[in-house]
Each structure stands twice: as C-alpha cells, then as structure tokens.
Amino acid sequence: MDETGVLQRRRDTAWRGAGVAVAAVGWGAQQFAPLLLVYRAELGVGAATVQAVFAVYVVGLVPGLLFGGPVSDRWGRRPVALAALAASGAASALLLAGGHGVGWLFAGRLVAGFASGAGFSAGAAWVRELSAGSVGGTERGPRRATVAMTAGFGLGPLAAGVLAQWAPAPTVLPYLPHLALTLAALPLVLRTPETSAGGTGGLRIAGVTSRRFRTVVVPLAPWVFGVVAVGIAYLPGLVAHRLGGFVLLFCTFVTLIAAAAGISVVPLARRVARGGTGQLLAVAMGLAIAGLLVAAAAAATTDPLLVVASVVVLGAAYGCCQVCGLAEVQRMARPGQLAGLTAAYQAISYIGFAAALPLAAVDHAVAPPVLLLGLAALAALTLAGTSRAVRTSTVPEPTLDSK
Template identity: 55%
Template sequence: MTRRAPSADTSHHTSDQHAGSRSNDWLPIGLGVAAVGWGANQFAPLLLMYRSELAVSAATVQAAYGVYALGLVPGLLLGGPLSDRHGRRRVMVTALITSMAGSLLLIVGGQALVGLFAGRLVAGVASGAAFSAGIAWIKELSAGTASDPGPGARRATVAMTAGFAGGPLVAGLVAQVAPVPTASAYVPHIALIIVAIPFTVRATETRTPNPDVALWSPLRLPARSARRFRRVALPLAPWVFGASSIGLAYLPGSAADRMGNAVLLFSAMVTAATMISGILVQPLARRVQHPTKPSSITTALAIVVAGLLLGALSGAHPLLVGGSALVLGAGYGCCLVAGLTEVHRLAGSHNLASLTAVFQAVAYTGFCVPYLLAVFESALSPAVLLCVTAVLAGFTLAWTVREAVRNPPDDPASGVPADGARKRV
C-alpha cells in the first residue's frame, strides 16, 4: 500500500532535544490531544436531542455522527507526514484551531442540518491531524524499552480517552440544564481549546522542520513486519472505535423512551461511562501485554465480544445499557493500547507517525458502525444485530491470534528484515 511517509534519510529527528527531557514533558501535548478528543465525542449524547429538534430519523443523525470519519481519514493521512515535514507543534496548533471551528459549525447546526454534517466533518479533519501527530509526539517524549515499547501508547490512549470521556459527559450535562442547549453544549470545548493552545505552543518539539521530507513516498517495512501489520493490526483496528461508538451512539437510544426528560443526562452518563472504562482498563491492558504472545489482542477482542452480547440484552433494562457500555469501553481501551503497541513495535523512528496514521485511519472506520446498525434496524432487531456483530468480532479474534503467531514481528531498530526484504504495507 502506498502511503505518504517520510524517507529515512530526510527525516530529521531531534533526539537531542528530548533525550534528557523530563517525564512530564508529554503532558502539554496530552492536553492538546484530550481537547481535540473532547471535540470529537461531545456530539454523541446529543443525538437524541437533534432527532427531536430537527425532526430527522435515527439513520440521519447517525450519519452525521459517522461523517466524522470521512474528515478524519485525510486528517490522519496528512497529519503524520506533515508533522514529519513541518514539526509536531505546527500541526498540533493548527488541529486545535480547526477543532474549535468544528464546534462553531455545530452551533450553527442547531438550526440547520447541514451545519451538523459540516461541523462533524471539520472535527474529523482536526482529530485526524491531532491524533496522528500528537500520538507520535507523545511517544517521542516517552522513553520505552525493548521489552516494553508501550508507555507512549498508554499515555496517548489516556489522553485521547480523557477527552473522549469528558466531552460527552460535560456536553450532555450542559445540554440538560442550560438554555439553548444546541449552542451552550459546545462552549466548554471552545474554552478548553483556548486553554490548550498556549501549552502546546510551549511544548518540547521533537522534530526539526525539514521541507525535503516526502509526503507520498511508499511506506516500507521489513516483509514479515508488513505482513503482520496487514494481518494483525489492521483487522484489529476497526474494533477500537467500533466498540466505543456502539456504546456512545447506539446503545443509549435503546432506552430513550423510558428516560423521559432525563434522556440527555442518561446519554451523557452512558457515553462517559464508555470512555471512563477505557481509561480505567489501562492497568489491565498493561499487565496482559507480552513481547511475543498476542495476549493483549486476545483479551481486547474477547472483551468486545462480551460487551456486544451484553448489549443484545440491554433492551430489557436501562441498567444493562450502562453495563454493556462499561464492557465495550474496556474493549475499546484494550484494543487501542494493543493496536498502538503493535504499531510502535513494528515502526522505526522514521515512519512512526505515518504507520500510526494508517492504523488510526482504519480504526476510525468503526465510527460508521452505529449508522450501519441503524440502517439494518428496518430488517432486524437491535438484539439480533448486536449478536451478528459479536460473531464478527469473534471471527476477528480467531484470525488475528492465528496470524500473530504465524507472523512474529521484526525488530525495526535493527534495520534488517528477518527474510531479507522490505515491502510496501
């Protein structure tokens, strides 16, 4: 697969800038990533409100939720290479400003449906650029070891998930109690962006701007690592946000008719529970990691299957919606850490941002899952749809575990592929 990626001889990594950096140097970037993540998910608990305010179908509001992924993919694919060319800071600051513009468009969307689609699209572009450059930036400021390459992955996951959790919780609470909820719900995000920008501007840069870095060169890995990326990391990727988006955007609707005037509060609590669970599961995700066995992938996808099966029962009582959301959130957190750890294990320093971008681009296709479920509700019940989704997750579990055993990773630091060749991803 051809990718925009910097070549090894033209990418100037300023290791001297951060080799002696303090352990908390990643926190300003984490704040920026969290702020953009806040903007990415603040829309989720408001779906039921927009169905009422704009008199549109469930599929329409789910489409507005999912169009985020269409903006996110180019943001991801360009954000990594652009940050390799121009530096991490410039891309992150631009992404923060773009994220704020997305919220302003969503405020307009309270009166016109086109504003919702435009705002979500712009939020996706901002998120793609911020997550691609930001995750690489955090990793570069997080010292790892050969046996544990994952501190950067875990820190990036916590930063993203903190924003993913705070955004929907605060937006839903504000919409429940404040006047003009279609506008006031987005004010906290705008304020957070304004706070995050100066911290990001002053953060430690890890990449010297280099206009010679190519944006369209092939992304090459040792042949066995490329095969592992295609057959293990990429099949895992859609379940990262497929799991979380079901808990965020699909399950709350199954109990909406029983929540009365507290429906926005209920949606906010369910969406926040999904993301908070993704944060709290981090210690478990770390304990089950193994340098050679696919234990973290096995655990992550098994949790997703369990959450989907519990979700199939959630129509019986609202408490089951919350329980399923907690389990799916745990699956999201484990899948994201497992996937990013795979990426960090397979990538060299010269293509980390680009390989991260590819993984994230595929991961965010999971945002389309609630829309697909809403479309097929005309033919099948939500319980049946979630059971079918659980079967697909189980198949992915079996496939990725088999392929992980068959395709152990190369060491990207050695520069020597196990089978003597390098291939395009």
C-alpha cells in the same frame, strides 16, 4: 533536588503539553455524542439522519489522519498539532449554528473529523516520543496517548450533556467549554519541545504493506471505535422510551462510563501486553465479544441497566484494543515513520465510528438483538484470524527504540 533530578523531572513531564492537545481534540470529537437525541427533537430529523451526522466525522477524519501523520513526520509535530487545535475550534463554531439546520452539523462534524485525524496522528506520536526520555517511557508512551485521548472523549460529552440537560440554549452552550479549552491548549503546545527533526522523503506511509500490519493491525483496528459507537451511539436509542425525561442524561452517562472504563483498563492492558501481543489481543477481543453479547441481551429486553453493563465492557474492550494497536505500531515503526504509521492505523480504527449507521439503517428489518449477535460472531472470527497471524508473523525491524 539536584540538576540531574530537575532534568529528569522535565523529561517526565514534557509530554503533558502534547497530551492536553490530544485531549482537547478528543473533547471536540466526542462532545456531539450525547446531543444526538437533542437534534432529533430540535430539527425533527430521523435516527438515520442523526447517525449520518455522527458518522460523517469519519469522512473528514481519514484524510486528516493520512495528511497529519506524514506531514508531522516530515515538518514536525508542533505545526500539525497547532493546526489541528485551530480546526477543532472552528468545528465547534460551526456546530454552534447546528440548531438552525442539519447542514451546519454535517459541516461541523466533517471539520471535527479532519481536526481529529491530524491531531491524533501527530499528537499520539508526539506523546510517545516525549515519553521516551522518561522512566519507563517505552511502555508509558502508548498508555499516555490512550489516556489523553480517552480523557477528552469522556470529559467532552460529560460537559456537553450536563449543559444540554440543565442549561439554556442546549444546542449552543455545550460547545463553549471546548472553545475555551482549545484556546488554553495553544500556549501549552507552543512551549512543548519538538521531537521530529523532519525528513526529506515524500509523504508516502511506509510499513503499511508489511504482513504484520495487514494481518494483525488492520483486522483489529475497526473494533477500537466500533465497540464505542455501538455503546454510545446505538444502544441508548433502543431504550430511550424507558427513560422519560432523562434520555439526555443517560446518553451523557453512558458516554462517560465508556471513557472511564477505557482509561481504567489501561494499566491492566499494559501488564498483559508484557506477555506478548497475542495475550492482549485475546483479552481485547474477548471483551468485545462479551460486551456485544450483553448488548444483544439489552436490546432484547430494552433494559437500561443492561445497556450500562454492556457499555462498561465495551469501553474496557476499547481501551485494550487501543493499547494493543498503538503498541504494535510503535514496535513496527522505523525512525521517522511513527506518526505516518500511527495515522494509517487510526484511519482504519476510526472506520468503526460508523458502525452505528448501518445498524440504525436496517434495524427496522432485522431485529437489533440479531444484529448485535452477528457483530459478536464477527468479533470472534476476528479474534481467531488475528491470533493465528500473531503466531505466524514477526514484528518488522528495526523498532522505534532503535532511534
């Protein structure tokens, strides 16, 4: 291979260190999901308490996003990614003590949220910037960031769920693989090229007041993880009584297939996106509506197979929504603003992680199928509003590619 080929290969693979960091943080974010029912049994707490522990992640995540994005735009991607990895490992250390009291779980999930916010905002921007020098990098950047994040989301729960099901100490051993992965990611991040030259401005996030961001990105964003939360945190509890001793394995399985569906649909989302944001938006929200309708049927029949079918569709909706949102942000961001605008988008998107909490809190008063049909109707309204906004608004210039 000649020198030009060697340089091109380096550019094509430069993103992998940042991708591993994003995956490691994603692993730490979602490893808790299949253990929800374990803690209900171990600690004797109710469904609403466990859902609150799951949702408190968002309380830490939003400030992490709003801190990590602008800070990495100003002082560099690598320092923020390293800090996020360290915080993610600390969160797992706190969760190790969770079997002794729910307070440890709240603390661990709060720290995990902050780590994820900082890591995803800086890491996703880093992956996209490192991809810019590779062949087709402009298109591959959002896809690679989505795949790295989703791989962590899938593998973390898989490892944690398998260990909790068949290994001893189900509230301790599931967190050890993440601690090992975090340590392994640190040297990779240290060797990854820095892409942010830094800036002299403040930490204000520019671009969030644009009409396009307010009318397209903001309504879309909560559905990215809202559909995931419904599939992996709410639906399994509705069919738990039909699963016998395989409840934990089922929770692990649905979390894995949600992530697998999200990754598998990314190439299709990328092709659809070439026809414009409107087309991908229609596909993404159409899948969300379809998945919620199947979820309503699953809730009405308490059929585990329908839960699986719903999670597959909702996972695909997540993948399409994520690619659509990241691509919109990439087109909008001016030079030096990518991580900050990504952080703002992700801060709104992760609000959706709390979707299971209000559902669990009121499903004793309102039937779960009715709640899920209501969500499907809300998704349809979102599709109508954002589709109209896409037709009547423009992407701010200059785009990221003008750097």
